[in-house]
Amino acid sequence: MLKRFALLAVVGCALALAVYAAADKPAEGAKQLPVPEMKFNEVKEIAPGVFFRYSSISANDKNIPFGGSNHTWVVFKDYVVVIDANFPKEAADVIADIKKTTNKPIKYVLDTHHHGDHAYGNAVWAKEGAKIIAHTNAARLMKTNGPKQWEEAAKDRKDIKDSELKQVDISFDDKYELKDDTQHVVFMHFGHMHTAGDASAYLPKHKILCTGDACVNGAFNYMGHSNSASWIKCLEAMDKLDIDLICPGHGKPARKDLLAKETRYFTELRDAVKKGIDAKKSVEEITKGLDLAWYKEWTGVGVVETDMNKDSVKHVYNELQGKIDHDRLGATSAPLNWRQPPTGIASR
Known part of the structure; x- marks a missing residue:
């Protein structure tokens, strides 16, 4: 409901x-x-x-x-x-x-x-x-x-x-x-x-x-x-x-x-994690195999070059496994500065 x-x-x-x-x-x-x-x-x-x-x-x-x-x-x-x-x-x-x-x-x-x-x-x-x-x-x-x-x-x-x-x-x-x-x-x-x-x-x-x-x-x-x-x-x-x-x-x-770029990112991320789960892969294996070539064209970094994206794979993995209570999200604080991409993106 x-x-x-x-x-x-x-x-x-x-x-x-x-x-x-x-x-x-x-x-x-x-x-x-x-x-x-x-x-x-x-x-x-x-x-x-x-x-x-x-x-x-x-x-x-x-x-x-x-x-x-x-x-x-x-x-x-x-x-x-x-x-x-x-x-x-x-x-x-x-x-x-x-x-x-x-x-x-x-x-x-x-x-x-x-x-x-x-x-x-x-x-x-x-x-x-x-x-x-x-x-x-x-x-x-x-x-x-x-x-x-x-x-x-x-x-x-x-x-x-x-x-x-x-x-x-x-x-x-x-x-x-x-x-x-x-x-x-x-x-x-x-x-x-x-x-x-x-x-x-x-x-x-x-x-x-x-x-x-x-x-x-x-x-x-x-x-x-x-x-x-x-x-x-x-x-x-x-x-x-x-x-x-x-x-x-x-x-x-x-x-x-x-x-559309945002939608594509979340859609393809969820699809990749779902395929990994179906193949009995661990979250680490799914993360290592994640390949969204277009993402680097958009952001300037590879999809798994940042800790944030690695955390995103784990988050979606837990969502699809039914391990997240969405109603309680936000009870723990977000890092004050979680946007920490590699050197080079700062000028974009």
Whole structure:
């Protein structure tokens, strides 16, 4: 019964957003938004009143620290809406960049999920007067498991230690909509993807989808809190939207075909692991034999060159063996910096 409701929710999201897209359809003959070329920590206006900040990605090069999540902000008539809260230090950096683009107050910040690089800066934004918005499941995970996970994270980052865990102010189940005569943003929950509480932001007027870690551009798919089968269905629902530009949680902006790359990765990963299980292979044997040649063309690294992908094979292996309770995922913390690809990917 729960699976049936989950499927209905995914279909419902897609239908609702199709209605929004039709209502906010751009003028006839409007040009497709360009995909901006970005450097780390650079800000560009990607559509009228819509700004994107490309955060640095950690690598073995110590001169390129992990800059947390990407950010998109939307300037409404009287206020600003921000996608993702990041870590405390990076939240302050982003606020400084926002103030270079507008003098309007920051009113709302969406936590796309409960992980530290997307939500631990909440207190910094709250001091600016912003209300924190998140899906009900993200808010629940922040409340029930957040204090312990925050305490663990504070051991590794001084900015976390010097800040405080700010809980969500506004939670929603399916969607939360913000609209005036200048901008329109719809926060939507498609289902269990990267986490049980993923939320994306759709800008129907500009045909932009801000995905958080539900869709990333590169070798940054942490699956430790995911439901891979549901993730595929949700990506397929997202793909039905009218989209010019994807603003991912990590990696550079991209066209809509990024959703297809993500779908292909999870589909082929599940297929390979299923074949390995049927052949009575161990998770180590399956991992060693994994061969997705196209993946390196996309990400710049081989599919098993990162510990994260090795962990993903194990996660899917356990899922297909019925060893994972998806309802409890998120009770253990995700590593603060699990995006640790080999030297060379940092410049991508």
